[in-house]
Amino acid sequence: MSALRFEVLARSGTCEARVGRVTTLHGSFDTPAFMPVGTAGSVKGLLPEQVAQTGSQIILANTYHLMLRPGAQLVAQMGGLHGWMRWDRPILTDSGGYQVFSLAQIRRLHDEGVEFKSHIDGATIGLTPEAAIQVQNQLGADIIMPLDDCPPAAAEGLGGGAAGSEPRIEETVVSEAVYPRLQQACERTVRWLGRCVRAHERRRDQALFGIVQGGIDLRLRSWCVQRVIEYDLPGYAIGGVAVGEGFDQVRSVVEHTAPLLPADRPRYLMGVGYERDLLVAVRAGVDMFDCVLPTRNGRNALAFTSGGPIRLRNARYADDARVIEPGCDCVACGSVGGRAGFSRGYLRHLFMAGEMLGPVLVSAHNIRHFQRYMLDIRRAIIENDWSLIERNWPVVRSWLEGSGASVRRRC
């Protein structure tokens, strides 16, 4: 078999959403899929079996972090990512590009590649398209990504709005001042993709996706889609979103770009996002997501619920005997081996006392929250009934009502 197979199992009757299954040499995952992030080879605080218990069928690991520490060669020598971290299901690695542009101090960016200072020890490291693929060949994930030129929107004024001043939907053509940089990033991303395709040495067991850049400029997005799909790759990603721009801009880009990508390949929206973002993207035809929100927020005592997030450090929860979300079947809320779920009061105490178990439990809950949400989204698509989402997920409903757009009416 090939490195990746994608089957579409059901399509929404009213929008671009579809339910599918992606099969890799390490097993399958259902789409639309949410991938929790295991940055340095560990979904923070959770054992692999606990990650699996959240319903996660695929996880993402960050090439940037792993190449700096412990190094891809060591991981390869220790059995590759799957064996090393003891996760025998599908894994996706990013190219490292996003972190180079967001975490590291860039020393030089040119057509050959990018030189940056390691955020760990300040060492100067070079990353080329070929190196990004070689490193990912060593790590051995099932799905790998090409190096792209991914300028942060907000930091460089590429359409990123200041906090609280989201640009309106219409503003989807960038100003003349920033357009050249955006166009350069697009063209470079396409050139680099060609080099990545040629450098890829494990085509039989690793699927290399293409990435579409273009910022919030829809003409550039269209242009980039055309160039990228010429490579006839097993999947395509929409990159360069959630890098500082507002929700309406993300929405505009996704609703424009996703339908341009081949319908018989999985579409992956990188680094997104909140529940409403996922819903909008699924309805535009996106199949895969990753986001650090459940784990990063979980470590900070922010727990997702169907009615919106709650801050567990708040004093009001000290004597709250309820679990985070009554009815949730996660390890924090659900009954396990005769024990009832943990109360919000106890969880608050864990955070106030600096106990590790707090981050562990709320991370597990938050990931399960997103997986239960994806389950309902897949069901809504199969049953062609989006009212399910409106009923079960008030956090989305209230936004939909606020924006005047009902899920049911739109789909």
Next chain:
Amino acid sequence: MSALRFEVLARSGTCEARVGRVTTLHGSFDTPAFMPVGTAGSVKGLLPEQVAQTGSQIILANTYHLMLRPGAQLVAQMGGLHGWMRWDRPILTDSGGYQVFSLAQIRRLHDEGVEFKSHIDGATIGLTPEAAIQVQNQLGADIIMPLDDCPPAAAEGLGGGAAGSEPRIEETVVSEAVYPRLQQACERTVRWLGRCVRAHERRRDQALFGIVQGGIDLRLRSWCVQRVIEYDLPGYAIGGVAVGEGFDQVRSVVEHTAPLLPADRPRYLMGVGYERDLLVAVRAGVDMFDCVLPTRNGRNALAFTSGGPIRLRNARYADDARVIEPGCDCVACGSVGGRAGFSRGYLRHLFMAGEMLGPVLVSAHNIRHFQRYMLDIRRAIIENDWSLIERNWPVVRSWLEGSGASVRRRC
């Protein structure tokens, strides 16, 4: 039934060691028993079911920490310790005294009780024998401890040797300069015990133990035993050891004191210790132990093995594909749901990268290490064959050989 029942199931033919079972209203535990420490109502990093999976049948929680945060009344309101932390098996709470003397700044110590500054917010708190019992009645552990006057040996010159200069065994009568303070602590501990017995309001479901003090002075230990056992309590503890004195002193105190305590009650050696300490104490007739070593050291990347501890941060482990201890059945070393154990190389990476999963896994391993050790000790007693310990636990063997005392020969 009463709050606690103790059955002796087997006795060593050659020493004071015995195998028994303690039964509380929350179930039984086998003795000799090792209790991991859940200081603030959580064995750090581990879910209750993970603690149970280490073979731990009873845990210890610290009254001092819980009374300061979140407060015993809140815990009582939330269902007591068992319900609050979701551990439905036996729990023991200490009195808070030990932490007052070791963690807090003492403002005033007198016959009525002790006033100290909270190490959390600096507030001045008073703790009397009656208050210590009231707090523990609120927490609701199965076994509770009386407030004792527990002066730190090293800090106050009560026999504590400087590092590397362990006093010899013969030095078990303290100097005239410190004797008065030690005698005062003993007498006060006995007076306070009487007040604790009178204050105890849940005799039907909570077993109050007595504590023997006396430092390294064996005459004082004997005197204290006589006074304490007059109260005819369901169990007795040896306190005031492992507070800064050397191994030989601890050994001398334990071998002197344990046999003086009633043979039909469980004997508990507080806050001890390493494998050799446990072995020496078991052979002197001790039945219960608690110690923070497995979790505290586990968080610092120190993993216990049958051959001695290893420091996982050491660079030599970076590419070590072995688990911490081949043959160990803990969640870190053993096979779980089809996944093999985690390599030392991966564990080292987790610590180097600051990943929570490192402390979680090594804490679980270390607790399991001590529980497997207790299993072997119980088996050695039942089979009256201590060579089992010499074979399976080189960490003890090498010490025994070094000290010229073979387990087999001695017992």
